[in-house]
Amino acid sequence: xxxxxxxxxxxxxxxxFWHSLTNLKIDVLKLEDHALPVNATYSTGKxxxxxxxxxxxxxxxxxxxxxxxFKSEQxxxxxxxxxxxxxxxxxxxxxxxxxxxxxxxxDKTALFNQLSQEIWESISxxxxxxxxxxxxxxxxxxxxxxxxxxxxxxxxxxxxxxEIVGDWxxxxxxxxxxxxxxIHTLTSASTPPLPFFLVQNEPGKKVSIAPVxxxxxxxxxxxxxxxxxxxxxxxSSPSNPGxxxxxxxxxxxxxxxxxxxxxxxxxxxxxxxxxxxxxxxxVVSSSGAKEDGGVRPTSVGWxxxxxxxxxxxxxxLGPMMDPKRLADQAI
Amino acid sequence: MHAIQQxxxxxxxxxxxxxxxxxxxxxxxxxxxxxxxxxxFLTYKFPVWTWExxxxxxxxxxxxxxxxxxLTRGVPCLRRATSLAxxxxxxxxxxxxxxxxxxxxxxxxxxxxxxxxxxxSNHDSAGNVGVIxxxxxxxxxxxxxxxxxxxxKGGEDAxxxIxxxxxIxxDVVEEEDEATAAPSKSQPKVITADEVEVAKGNLLxxxxxxxxxxxxxxxxxxxxxxxGYDENRTPLTPSQIFQDxxxxxxxxxxxxxxxxxxxxxxxxxxxxxxxxxxxxxxxERMNAGVIEEQQAQRKGPNSNSxxxxxxxxxxxWLFSRRTSGGKDDKSAVATPTGEEDVEGMRVDFYLVVFxxxxxxxxxxxxxxxxxxx
Numbered sequence: 001x002x003x004x005x006x007x008x009x010x011x012x013x014x015x016x017f018w019h020s021l022t023n024l025k026i027d028v029l030k031l032e033d034h035a036l037p038v039n040a041t042y043s044t045g046k047x048x049x050x051x052x053x054x055x056x057x058x059x060x061x062x063x064x065x066x067x068x069x070f071k072s073e074q075x076x077x078x079x080x081x082x083x084x085x086x087x088x089x090x091x092x093x094x095x096x097x098x099x100x101x102x103x104x105x106x107d108k109t110a111l112f113n114q115l116s117q118e119i120w121e122s123i124s125x126x127x128x129x130x131x132x133x134x135x136x137x138x139x140x141x142x143x144x145x146x147x148x149x150x151x152x153x154x155x156x157x158x159x160x161x162x163e164i165v166g167d168w169x170x171x172x173x174x175x176x177x178x179x180x181x182x183i184h185t186l187t188s189a190s191t192p193p194l195p196f197f198l199v200q201n202e203p204g205k206k207v208s209i210a211p212v213x214x215x216x217x218x219x220x221x222x223x224x225x226x227x228x229x230x231x232x233x234x235x236s237s238p239s240n241p242g243x244x245x246x247x248x249x250x251x252x253x254x255x256x257x258x259x260x261x262x263x264x265x266x267x268x269x270x271x272x273x274x275x276x277x278x279x280x281x282x283v284v285s286s287s288g289a290k291e292d293g294g295v296r297p298t299s300v301g302w303x304x305x306x307x308x309x310x311x312x313x314x315x316x317l318g319p320m321m322d323p324k325r326l327a328d329q330a331i
Numbered sequence: 332m333h334a335i336q337q338x339x340x341x342x343x344x345x346x347x348x349x350x351x352x353x354x355x356x357x358x359x360x361x362x363x364x365x366x367x368x369x370x371x372f373l374t375y376k377f378p379v380w381t382w383e384x385x386x387x388x389x390x391x392x393x394x395x396x397x398x399x400x401x402l403t404r405g406v407p408c409l410r411r412a413t414s415l416a417x418x419x420x421x422x423x424x425x426x427x428x429x430x431x432x433x434x435x436x437x438x439x440x441x442x443x444x445x446x447x448x449x450x451x452s453n454h455d456s457a458g459n460v461g462v463i464x465x466x467x468x469x470x471x472x473x474x475x476x477x478x479x480x481x482x483x484k485g486g487e488d489a490x491x492x493i494x495x496x497x498x499i500x501x502d503v504v505e506e507e508d509e510a511t512a513a514p515s516k517s518q519p520k521v522i523t524a525d526e527v528e529v530a531k532g533n534l535l536x537x538x539x540x541x542x543x544x545x546x547x548x549x550x551x552x553x554x555x556x557x558x559g560y561d562e563n564r565t566p567l568t569p570s571q572i573f574q575d576x577x578x579x580x581x582x583x584x585x586x587x588x589x590x591x592x593x594x595x596x597x598x599x600x601x602x603x604x605x606x607x608x609x610x611x612x613x614x615e616r617m618n619a620g621v622i623e624e625q626q627a628q629r630k631g632p633n634s635n636s637x638x639x640x641x642x643x644x645x646x647x648w649l650f651s652r653r654t655s656g657g658k659d660d661k662s663a664v665a666t667p668t669g670e671e672d673v674e675g676m677r678v679d680f681y682l683v684v685f686x687x688x689x690x691x692x693x694x695x696x697x698x699x700x701x702x703x704x
Contacts (some may be wrong), residue, residue: 005512012564013539014654019595048697057537059407062564067593240512258534271378285385300508306563319568320597326587327334 001163004284007061007235008027009243011133011151011303018140018147021096024070025140030044031098037220038094038136040065043087045236047278058236063134063153065149070094076180086187086270086306088195088232092134094245103139103148103312108302110219111135116154119182123251128196130210131247135314145321150312155246159172159297162284168239171265171279175201175228180277182207183230184269196248199228199265205278210237215256224261228281233266238280241266243301248295253286261285337589340549346548349393356618359611360551363393365678369553370401370544371623371687372679379403387593394546400592400680407560408696411574425446528620538562538575540696544590544682551569553682555689556590556598557696572599580692601638601692606685613684618676646696 007104046059059294063104093115097103122130135152171180178203186209187194200222210218212229217228235242245264252262266280305311319325355361361369374380384390385399471598486640545558560573573581576599584605676684686698 003509005510007512010564012539012560015558016568016593016596019593022595044620046405050409057407057409059405059537059539062405064404098462157508157510237512300511306565313563313565315565316568317566319570320566320587321595326597326603 001002001165001285002119002167003160004245004282006155006246007237007240008299008301009063009151009153011136011148011149012061012062012064013147013315014064014066014316015315015320017050017069018292018315019321020067020070021138021140025096025142029096029215030089031292033095033097033102036070036094036096038065039069039071039089039090040092040134041087041089042132042232042234044270045234045242045278047236061235061237063151063234065136084147086151086232086267088132088193090134090195091130092136094136094140095140096140098139100139100141100148103137106137106314108137108150108152111137112154112302114153114210115152116156117296119154119247119299120156120296123247123254126213126255128248128251131251132195132244138289145316145318147315148312149315153243153301155243155301156250156297156299157217158246158249158253158286160286162286165261165283165285168241168266168280170277171281171329172277174281175265176235177277179207180269180279181272183209183265183267184272187232187267193232195244196229196231199230200226201228202226212251212276215252225263228263228265230265232268233268233280235266236268236278241280241282249284284330344547344549349548355610355681356676357611358606359609359614361553361678363391363546363548365606365681366546366553367395367398369679369681369685370398373401373682383592386594389592389594391546391548391591393548396538400546402541403698404539404541405542406542406697408540410695412577412693412695446634468495470690517563527552538567539564540575540698542696543592544685544699547603550603550606552603552610553685554603554606555601555698557600557693558596558598571601575693575695577692577694584692601689606688609688610681610685613688614676614681617680617684621676 008103040063040290042061042063045061047056048059049056081146093111095106096109097106112135115133119130119133122128133154137150139148141147170212179199183199186207187197190197190209194209194211198212198215199207199209200219201207202222203226229248230326231242231244231248233242235245241264249262252259261283262285263283264281266282268278268280302310303313305313349363355365370380372384374382380401380403382398383400383402384397390396390399428502445690515589542559543558544553545556546552547554557572559572561571569587572587573585576585580601584602585599586602587597588600590598590600689698690696
């Protein structure tokens with residue numbers, strides 16, 4: 001059986017985020033470099049059909065940060081007034097360094113481990129709220145309008161890895177359009193949006209969804225073939241589920257080690273498009289005994305840079321921020 | 332100079348009165364209320380669009396606080412508009428790049444030159460904006476935004492210098508992780524051959540845009556703003572954005588300006604000075620069709636016999652959204668000219684039409700998700 005391969009998160013930082021970082025740095029942080037909380041959002045995987053070639057093109061597995069990423073929940077996370085029920089806010093750790101040297105010399109492994117530990121403790125305590133967390137380290141060269149940054153999205157490595165029974169299939173083909181539209185109604189109604197949820201569709205009973213924390217109670221007496229574990233999937237690749245599933249599987253394995261097979265629904269529809277559902281479905285299984293559940297598994301998840309290597313990225317906002325260069329291109 | 336100009340625009344915007352009377356059919360301009368109505372319709376019909384509050388200090392008092400401007404994120408842009416441009420000499424040449432070419436290297440510029448080797452190089456220098464004569468060259472070497480941009484310069488702009496980015500990968504060591512999906516270019520380790528094909532087609536990296544629509548008080552029309560990201564999700568430079576603007580409009584009607592709902596943000600914007608007249612023409616054409624359809628309907632059994640004065644009708648366009656609930660909207664969508672005895676196109680459709688018009692200026696940015704209309 002092929003190994004399940006997950007699409008890693010890719011960061012999309014809006015220029016407004018760098019603007020708020022600039023303000024934060026100048027007005028609030030000054031020379032402080034302690035870690036701060038930061039928010040980011042991801043939503044269901046988008047794909048579009050190219051009008052000319054007719055090909056379907058997926059739009060990556062992006063996680064985006066904007067102007068309100070530094071705001072705490074009390075201040076109102078989103079400036080958007082129409083809350084999207086298919087977009088999830090996740091929390092991260094942000095650390096800005098004052099010099100490039102400090103940025104280079106930062107103990108990234110320690111920060112990464114600290115975050116991994118936090119996720120692991122959350123898993124052990126039975127909560128799914130911290131399954132997707134991220135780390136962002138930056139150095140802002142404010143004079144040159146250059147921002148160096150590096151994201152990490154820690155995910156635990158399963159040993160032996162999860163395998164997919166058969167292949168990832170269209171959820172519509174397996175579960176039927178009816179069930180999907182019911183799930184869509186249920187997920188659309190839930191506020192805040194559920195990044196992970198359980199679905200039971202036992203015949204004769206109403207389709208219902210519940211948070212993953214209620215696994216034992218919710219699935220009590222429900223036959224295996226009517227138990228589905230769903231998550232809001234930012235990936236749009238047909239055979240690769242998105243990154244959040246990794247830690248969810250770790251969670252499931254930690255709390256329900258006796259269940260070796262999980263029916264996974266990768267929820268990718270914020271709305272039904274052209275009469276087709278885009279969500280994917282697959283059964284994942286783990287073969288053989290896993291190592292002792294009490295020990296924190298190793299984790300991976302540093303984002304690769306433009307060259308495809310592990311390394312920081314840089315956003316050069318000079319052309320869009322430097323007054324001099326802006327004046328140059330103005331007529 | 333630019334700064335002075337922007338100050339002038341700000342003052343002019345401040346002084347110009349808020350349009351009160353609806354005249355969208357006469358001259359293509361709309362009132363803030365109509366902008367809100369049309370925006371409500373757009374966000375209802377196409378949920379990719381959302382209302383935004385923007386920076387509170389920049390809020391416009393003639394618009395509701397939570398409905399300052401419209402936003403949609405991550406609009407894909409599959410190819411460069413400059414690759415669409417063609418002139419008489421190119422008539423025999425292939426007009427468009429095939430998409431396979433684009434994906435294989437990710438460097439559309441090279442592909443373009445290769446497939447059209449015989450082409451005069453000054454026409455579209457390697458995917459950059461064509462040389463535009465009436466713009467003076469700037470010799471300080473900084474401006475990547477100018478027309479006479481050499482190929483190598485463009486390349487540097489697009490990909491940050493590797494030397495610029497500190498090389499610190501030695502201290503982060505990640506073990507080989509077989510469960511991470513490989514990026515599109517490298518061969519995945521486990522997936523079988525036919526699956527690889529699928530994965531390749533779907534993991535293409537494309538440019539994306541965040542598109543904003545604001546209400547321009549001076550021109551009394553909506554105004555479009557663009558913030559672009561390249562294939563690696565780093566912000567686009569002005570010159571790169573101009574690659575996605577059709578050659579007729581780059582540098583003329585599309586400029587980089589301060590975004591009105593943010594204190595610091597700069598974005599590319601289509602200047603709205605011609606919007607009203609273009610919109611008027613488009614609306615006239617559409618309106619004629621809509622009226623015809625309505626008259627045909629009126630003869631039918633469902634016809635509504637009530638007659639009303641033009642003024643009443645205008646009121647209806649203005650307030651139809653507020654008085655009607657969500658369900659009514661649905662029926663209005665299904666039969667846009669139905670029940671209500673409104674003659675012609677409703678102002679709700681203004682932004683839908685506007686997006687179609689904008690799509691002609693930025694042909695490769697798929698802002699027009701409204702193809703069903």
